[in-house]
Amino acid sequence: MGYLHDGHASLIRTARAESDLVITTIFVNPLQFAPNEDFTRYPRDLERDWRIAEEAGADVLFTPTPDEMYPSGFQTTISIGGVTTPFEGIFRPTHFDGVATVVAKLFLLTQPHKAFFGQKDYQQCMVVKKLVRDLAMPLEIVICPTKRENDGLAMSSRNVYLSAEERSKATILFKALERAQNLIQQGERKRRAIETLLQETLTSVREITIDYAAAADSETLEQADIFAETQDIVLLLAVRLGKTRLIDNLVVKT
Amino acid sequence: MGYLHDGHASLIRTARAESDLVITTIFVNPLQFAPNEDFTRYPRDLERDWRIAEEAGADVLFTPTPDEMYPSGFQTTISIGGVTTPFEGIFRPTHFDGVATVVAKLFLLTQPHKAFFGQKDYQQCMVVKKLVRDLAMPLEIVICPTKRENDGLAMSSRNVYLSAEERSKATILFKALERAQNLIQQGERKRRAIETLLQETLTSVREITIDYAAAADSETLEQADIFAETQDIVLLLAVRLGKTRLIDNLVVKT
Numbered sequence: 001m002g003y004l005h006d007g008h009a010s011l012i013r014t015a016r017a018e019s020d021l022v023i024t025t026i027f028v029n030p031l032q033f034a035p036n037e038d039f040t041r042y043p044r045d046l047e048r049d050w051r052i053a054e055e056a057g058a059d060v061l062f063t064p065t066p067d068e069m070y071p072s073g074f075q076t077t078i079s080i081g082g083v084t085t086p087f088e089g090i091f092r093p094t095h096f097d098g099v100a101t102v103v104a105k106l107f108l109l110t111q112p113h114k115a116f117f118g119q120k121d122y123q124q125c126m127v128v129k130k131l132v133r134d135l136a137m138p139l140e141i142v143i144c145p146t147k148r149e150n151d152g153l154a155m156s157s158r159n160v161y162l163s164a165e166e167r168s169k170a171t172i173l174f175k176a177l178e179r180a181q182n183l184i185q186q187g188e189r190k191r192r193a194i195e196t197l198l199q200e201t202l203t204s205v206r207e208i209t210i211d212y213a214a215a216a217d218s219e220t221l222e223q224a225d226i227f228a229e230t231q232d233i234v235l236l237l238a239v240r241l242g243k244t245r246l247i248d249n250l251v252v253k254t
Numbered sequence: 255m256g257y258l259h260d261g262h263a264s265l266i267r268t269a270r271a272e273s274d275l276v277i278t279t280i281f282v283n284p285l286q287f288a289p290n291e292d293f294t295r296y297p298r299d300l301e302r303d304w305r306i307a308e309e310a311g312a313d314v315l316f317t318p319t320p321d322e323m324y325p326s327g328f329q330t331t332i333s334i335g336g337v338t339t340p341f342e343g344i345f346r347p348t349h350f351d352g353v354a355t356v357v358a359k360l361f362l363l364t365q366p367h368k369a370f371f372g373q374k375d376y377q378q379c380m381v382v383k384k385l386v387r388d389l390a391m392p393l394e395i396v397i398c399p400t401k402r403e404n405d406g407l408a409m410s411s412r413n414v415y416l417s418a419e420e421r422s423k424a425t426i427l428f429k430a431l432e433r434a435q436n437l438i439q440q441g442e443r444k445r446r447a448i449e450t451l452l453q454e455t456l457t458s459v460r461e462i463t464i465d466y467a468a469a470a471d472s473e474t475l476e477q478a479d480i481f482a483e484t485q486d487i488v489l490l491l492a493v494r495l496g497k498t499r500l501i502d503n504l505v506v507k508t
Contacts, residue, residue, distance in 0.1 A: 073336070075334055075335035075336045075388060076333070076335075076354075076384065076385060076388035076389055077333045078330065078331070078332050078333075079330070079331045079332075080329055080330050081331075082327065082329045083329075100330075105388075105389050105390055108391050109390045111392065131330060134328050134329060134359075135330055135359050135362050136359055136362050137362050138365065
């Protein structure tokens, strides 16, 4: 969606190292925003994006307009069940239809052998992998690690919305993830205990409202009451801080 | 969906004439049947299909099983609006989701430059063209004329369901289409007059129940009260004759 930061640049650098030709798509996709969301105010700076993408190694910058992607009479929706249902699916009910539809169309337009996605949008990564598997799209999805600021805040184009004070308080997300990771690594497998620690840590910042702070199976996103010893757990957070919605996650491998 | 007749063979022959390599897919797609429909009794004869496809010029016969197309956990649906809504969309409300989803997956699996569809499933042809256009699938859809028996009945795998008596009465569909075509060619542009002639002709056979017998714009399937002089009109029929559902259509060009 553009307004590139070093998280995006790292995706382009990884793609560059693994590919003959790198296409970067920049498209603020209206389909994945609900009417009450931040589509119109989403930050955009195509000149800066161009420079960052080129420096990171992109050969082609593909920047279609909404009218080019969705011309008059466009009427197709791709819906995926299962992994789309919890978490973001509850708070942004039409979001993943928009993601699946635009990603499928971008894949069909650019026809890549590999596509690189950031782990920061964890549930989106699972949705895109499901899309590709279910429809037998002929490409490989590569999930790349979340890039973080020095204090741990996950890089996000939406971080520019934060005031200086909010920016400083936003570090609580990564702290909560790390504390819950420690708890799991010490042997805790009860979901309620893990989630309570996440929630208590987050709400230590008065300005935060939690959409969800949850532990789930890292592949299926299913939420067992007690995780198996061998199960990889993903910790998933979405909070509102002032007018900004932030998400983050951490996978705890066993 | 297999149980090939000369309509299918003509698609393969056309593909053969226009292509280096011809793939014929045979898959009775459970997603496009409703629970009350004829999925289990739909006629199947893979050995005979193999011979017909080979004689018509197919290089590859692709015959996946439902489990291969829809493995456990398959959860993706492609829905198309607009052209899916009237006609078959009313009588088979989930049908075109199943068609769009399977056709997209078959296209992604086989990656053809061209795909050949029979005009007999007219609305399906429009849905597939919309799918390809909306998602920018990199292939061309070629619509091939409906093949008919000597007495005008459109070839269909479902014709084997008809008793000898029903088979003889089924010719009324093409007669109705021809009469309505004549009426339009004589200058009639009022939809009600065209549809009344279709319906009266069909119901002259007592055993027929009409699902729809309609005139519509040949591209958008919109049903104006009075068609423009320059508008190509498609006549669309779906009837039940005994336990068999039959469809047919005719495009009347201006």
